[in-house]
Structure formats: structure tokens, C-alpha cells
Amino acid sequence: xxxxxxxxxTPAENLLIIVRSVPWKLLVLLVILVIIAVPAxxxxxxxxxxxxxxxxxxxxxxxGPAPAAAPTPLPAYPGLLPQAGSIQYTIKxxxxxxxxxxxxxxxxxAGQVFSDANPETVKALNAALGVDCHHIQPGAxxxxxxxxxxxxxxxxxxxxDATSPQQVLPTPLINIPQKPSSVDCSGGCLLTVRxxxxxxxxxxxxxxxxxxxxxxxxxxxxxARKSVAGFANYPYADPGASFNGMSLHACxxxxxxxxxxxxxxxxxxxxxxxxxxxxxxxLGVTGPGGLDHWSxxxxxPSGTQVMVWxxxxxxxxxxxxxxxxxxxDAASQLYVKM
Numbered sequence: 384x385x386x387x388x389x390x391x392x393t394p395a396e397n398l399l400i401i402v403r404s405v406p407w408k409l410l411v412l413l414v415i416l417v418i419i420a421v422p423a424x425x426x427x428x429x430x431x432x433x434x435x436x437x438x439x440x441x442x443x444x445x446x447g448p449a450p451a452a453a454p455t456p457l458p459a460y461p462g463l464l465p466q467a468g469s470i471q472y473t474i475k476x477x478x479x480x481x482x483x484x485x486x487x488x489x490x491x492x493a494g495q496v497f498s499d500a501n502p503e504t505v506k507a508l509n510a511a512l513g514v515d516c517h518h519i520q521p522g523a524x525x526x527x528x529x530x531x532x533x534x535x536x537x538x539x540x541x542x543x544d545a546t547s548p549q550q551v552l553p554t555p556l557i558n559i560p561q562k563p564s565s566v567d568c569s570g571g572c573l574l575t576v577r578x579x580x581x582x583x584x585x586x587x588x589x590x591x592x593x594x595x596x597x598x599x600x601x602x603x604x605x606x607a608r609k610s611v612a613g614f615a616n617y618p619y620a621d622p623g624a625s626f627n628g629m630s631l632h633a634c635x636x637x638x639x640x641x642x643x644x645x646x647x648x649x650x651x652x653x654x655x656x657x658x659x660x661x662x663x664x665x666l667g668v669t670g671p672g673g674l675d676h677w678s679x680x681x682x683x684p685s686g687t688q689v690m691v692w693x694x695x696x697x698x699x700x701x702x703x704x705x706x707x708x709x710x711x712d713a714a715s716q717l718y719v720k721m
Contacts, residue, residue, distance in 0.1 A: 457539060457599055458537060458599070458671055458672040458676075459670075459671060459672045460538070460578065460579045460580060460672050461579070461668040461670050461672050461673040461686060462668075462670075462686050463668050463686060463688055464578065464579060464582060464626040464627075464668065464688075465534045465535065465536070465606075465626060465666040465667050465668055465688065466622075466626075466666065466688045466711050467528075467532065467606065467620035467621065467622045467624065467666065468528070468622055468690070468711055468716065468717060468718050469526035469527055469528045469622065469717060469718065470487075470526070470527050470690075470709060470717060470718045470719075470720070471524055471525070471526060471527075471717055472487055472524070472525045472526075472527050473522065473523070473524050473525075474514075474519055474520065474521050474522060474523045474524075474525060475521055476521045478519065478521070479516070479519070480493070480497070480508065480512065480514075480516035480519065481493045481494045481497075483525065483527070484497075484527070484530075487527055488527050488528075488529065488530060488664075489660050489661065489662065489692065490530050490618075490656065490660060491656070491659050491660050491661070492656045492659045492660065496530070496616065496618060496656070497516075501613075501614075503611075503612075503613040503614050504614055504617075507611050507614050507617060511526075511528060511619055512525045512526065512527070513525060513526060526717075528619040528620070528622075529619075529620075529664030529666070529690060530618035530619065530656060530660075530664070531605065531608070531618050531654060531655045531656060531657075531663065531664075532605075532606045532620055532663070532664045532665070532666050532690075533603050533604065533605060533606065533634075533649055533663050533664065533665045533666070533693075533700075534603070534604055534605075534606045534631065534665070534666045534667065535601075535602075535603055535665065535666070535667035535668075535673060535674050535676075535677065536576070536578050536584065536586075536601075536602055536603075536604060536631070536673075537578070537599065537600065537601045537602075537672055537673065537676060538576040538577050538578035538579075538583075538584075538599070538600065539576065539577050539597060539598070539599055539600075540574050540575070540576055540594060540595070540596055540597060540598045540599075540600060541575045541576065541577055541583065541596065542574070542575035542596065543566045543568070543572055543573075543574055543575075543594060543595075543596060544566075544572065544573045544574075544575075545566050545567065545568070545570070545571070545572055545573075546570065546571035546572060546573055546587070566594065568588055568589065568590050568591075568592075568594055569589070569590070569591050570589070571587065571588070571589045572587075572588055572589075572590075572594065573585055573586070573587055573588075574586040574587075574588055574594070574600065576600060578626075579627075581627070582626060582627040583627065583628065584626065584627070584628070584629050584630070584631055585628070585629070585630040585631070586600070586602060586604060586630075586631050586633050587630070587631065587632045587633060588600075588602070588633045588636055588646075589646065589647060590636055590638070590643045590645075590646050591643070591645065592636075592638045592641055592643050593638070594638055598638050598639050599638075599639055600633075600636065600637065600638055600639075601636070601637040601676050602631075602633040602634070602635060602636050602637070603633070603634055603635040603649055603665070603677075603700075604631035604632055604633045604634065605631065605632045605634070605649070605652050605655065606620045606629075606631065606666065607620065607621075607624065607629045607630055607631060608620050608621070609621035609624070615654075616654045618654075618656075622716070632652050633646075633647075634646065634647045634648055634649040634651070634652055635648070635649060635700075648698045648699065649663060649700060650695065650698065657695055657700075658695065660695075661694060661695050662692055662693050662694040662695045662700065662706075663692075663693050663695070663700060664690055664691070664692055664693075665690070665691050665692075665693050665700070666688075666689070666690050667688075667689060667691075668686065668687065668688050668689070669681060669683045669684065669685050669686065669687045669689060670685040670686050671685075674689065677702075679691070679702040680702075681702070681708060683708065683710065683721065687710050687711075688710065688711035689708060689709060689710050689711070690708075690709040690711070690718050691706060691707070691708045691709070692706040692707050692708075693706070694706060707720060708720070708721045709721065
């Protein structure tokens with residue numbers, strides 16, 4: 384019996400058979416997918432070449448070290464320092480030393496601070512005014528000084544001394560790199576502060592804020608008063624005393640850019656008569672590195688030594704329109720009303 388040979392299909396015939404076996408809808412779908420996929424692949428490749436470097440840079444910025452902050456420039460020092468001084472007053476008919484101090488200097492406690500029950504206090508007042516308060520005469524000229532004056536200052540911390548014992552940490556058995564630590568001033572610190580290129584003061588502070596050598600501090604402080612034997616609460620500063628090297632007790636404290644809202648208010652520093660007087664006299668120098676920091680908006684040229692009255696409001700001191708303002712006249716060595 385003769386063999387039968389089935390001719391083999393050609394590749395073209397095989398392809399035709401496969402195509403005929405596939406539904407035409409699927410073929411159309413494949414063509415559409417190819418048309419979409421090729422441009423998408425090309426676009427994605429080009430977009431990814433730009434996206435990946437940008438994404439890598441963004442992640443590096445997030446995880447990399449933070450850039451060092453530029454140091455804040457320190458304010459410029461005032462050209463002058465606060466000056467203790469007096470104003471002139473001419474005695475009028477019916478005046479007494481108590482009434483003069485009460486109405487001219489707003490010293491409501493004058494009769495208690497200077498009392499005949501303590502002759503040493505009256506003797507000190509007579510010396511300060513330049514008259515005998517028991518025999519004053521109309522027309523006589525007095526020099527009236529601010530009682531328990533406050534002073535404004537700003538400066539850079541040069542040294543920090545704790546006034547209370549610091550906690551001693553145990554010495555580690557192995558060498559561990561130690562970071563410089565700040566002194567705990569919650570119990571009190573004595574700061575050496577440069578307030579002018581050639582002037583330093585000793586500032587007693589009590590704060591929970593961090594203070595480092597190099598910090599800039601702003602403060603109002605009770606000015607050092609003249610020492611008078613037998614009169615511990617003598618209220619007047621010594622006009623001849625140098626501000627350089629003076630020791631001051633701070634209130635209304637700010638360290639760098641942080642104000643200490645929990646620091647002592649000025650009426651908590653003893654002695655003072657702020658609450659009874661309804662305010663306090665303040666000595667300062669106008670300008671960005673001085674009194675301007677407190678935004679009292681005085682209409683006084685920058686660099687002027689002034690004495691202003693601050694009114695007490697709820698434990699804080701504020702300058703109000705109409706409060707007396709005096710400028711220091713170096714020629715007469717007196718404060719002159721503006």
C-alpha cells in the first residue's frame with residue numbers, strides 16, 4: 384500500500400491559523416495596548432531620568448545634617464551709660480519736705496522712709512536735699528533724686544558664677560566626651576556682663592532660662608544705692624558712683640531672644656516702694672542697644688540719657704503718655720524736663 388504524505392504547513396499558514404483562532408476583539412485590544420505602551424514607556428524613561436536625581440536630593444536633604452544657623456548679630460552698645468542724677472525744684476509757700484517728695488517725685492511713702500522716729504533718716508534726707516526739712520524757706524532750691532531707681536541695660540555675658548551650690552555629678556569610670564553644660568541659675572547666678580566696650584557690671588539674676596557665656600541679656604535692675612550708716616533702706620543712688628563695676632539686682636529679664644515670664648518682677652526686689660508709689664523711676668539711654676528695646680516710644684534722640692516715670696499695672700511697669708520724661712544735661716549735671 385502506498386504511503387500518504389501530508390504536506391507540512393508553511394510558517395505563513397501557521398500564523399494565519401493562529402490569527403484566525405484568536406477573536407478579532409482581542410487583536411484590536413492588543414494593537415491599542417501596543418500603541419499606548421510604547422509612548423508611555425518612552426515618556427516614563429525620560430521622566431524617571433529627571434525624577435530619580437531630584438528625589439534622591441530631597442531625601443538627602445531630609446536625612447542630612449541641618450545647616451548651621453547664622454549667628455544673630457549682637458546689638459550695638461550705647462555711646463553713654465545710664466546716669467544717676469537729680470532735678471531742681473524751687474520751694475513754694477506751704478511746701479514741706481514730705482509734700483514735695485510726694486507730689487514732685489511721686490514718693491507716697493516719704494513720711495515712712497524719712498521719719499522723725501529715726502533721726503538718722505531725716506539727717507540723710509537733709510543732706511540729700513541740701514536744706515533742713517524742719518526749717519525750709521520759700522524760694523530755696525532743692526535737688527530731688529529718684530527713689531530706688533531702676534536702670535535698663537543690655538550686654539553680653541562674660542562670666543557666670545552660681546550663688547547656690549551646684550549638683551556634683553559622679554566621675555565616670557570610662558572617658559566619655561563631656562559637653563559644656565550651662566550653670567543652673569534657678570537658685571541665682573551672678574553674671575559679669577559687658578554693657579559698653581569699656582564697662583562691665585555684676586548682675587544678680589534668678590531664672591530657669593539657659594544662660595551661656597556669650598549670651599546677650601536684657602534687664603531692668605535696681606540700681607546700687609549710696610551706703611548710709613544707720614539707714615539700710617536709703618533710697619537714693621550716689622550720683623558720683625561709676626556704673627562700671629556696679630552690682631545690680633535684675634528684674635524683667637530676657638536672655639537672647641527669650642523673655643523670662645517667670646522672672647522676678649521689679650516690685651519683688653527689696654527695698655522698693657513701687658506698689659505704694661504706683662510706679663518707679665527708670666534711668667536709661669535711648670537707642671537700639673538701650674531703652675528702645677522696651678518699646679516705650681519716647682520722642683527723644685538716640686543716645687540721650689533719660690529719666691522716665693513708669694506706671695505700675697498688675698505687677699508690670701509701663702510707660703504711659705503724659706508720664707514725666709527728663710533728659711540729663713551734662714553741663715549742669717541735672718535732669719531737665721522735656
